Amino acid sequence: VxxxxxxxxxxxxxxxxxxxxxxxxxxxxxQQMNPPKFDKTEDMANLTFLNDASVLTNLRARYFSMMIYMYIGKRRNEMPPHLFAVSDEAYRNMTNDRENQSMLITGESGAGKTENTKKVISYFAI
Structure with a gap:
């Protein structure tokens, strides 16, 4: 609130x-609030105050504005890369073309590289 x-x-x-x-x-x-310029921001890493309330408020605002579904009606190359879209493309290339694929997950310390790698591995396993 x-x-x-x-x-x-x-x-x-x-x-x-x-x-x-x-x-x-x-x-x-x-918890501190972010300035209005961050309302419905796509990249929450840019939030001035990154806390539970700020993230949930931003997600709620994006959801009610139908901004949560970035890829509806758009091609993958028109949007910034998404973890599951890249994973899905690599998996499809492996199964269709029978060629090995690799992914490079980079970022600063604390950016979520380990967690994202776990998500990719889980996606492939499922």
Whole structure:
């Protein structure tokens, strides 16, 4: 729930929601919001504040705007690469052309290379 901090007292804060509801909560239970320029952003790694609330709020806004389905009615080469699209193409090339395929998964530390590699391997196994 989006809210504005009204007052602070020790480790407690009083917030007022956009609907006018006032509530006192622990400071640690509040998470910072991103500026409006990040609303419905495609690449959530660019968010100023990357926290659970920001990611879920962004996904919800994209879902209700039908922006969650990037590849509907578009060719793969018209869109940025997607992990499962690249995996699917490699798998199809292996089965149809009977040729070995390789994937290079790169990124900075903490970017999710290990998790994405697990997803690719799981996709191939299924």
């Amino acid at each position: 989006a809210a504005e901090i009204k007052s602070t007292k020790g480790d407690m804060i009083t917030v007022v929601s956009s609907k006018g509801v006032e509530k006192t909560i622990k400071k640690d239970d509040a």
